[in-house]
Amino acid sequence: MADVKKTFIGKLDNLHSYKIYLNVNHLEKGIYTLKIMHKNKVIKKTTFKK
Helix, strand or coil: CCCCCCCCCCCCCCCCCCCCCCCCCCCCCCEEEEEEEECCEEEEEEEEEC
């Protein structure tokens, strides 16, 4: 019996969004610092606790 190759194709439209999602579910408990940088300069610094 010959193997049948299956091909799956998917298309994702261009997302013109300026949102960044950070999933912290798999981080260990502790205090974290998030730094947002632009051209090697920190423009926003925030800390959060899990």
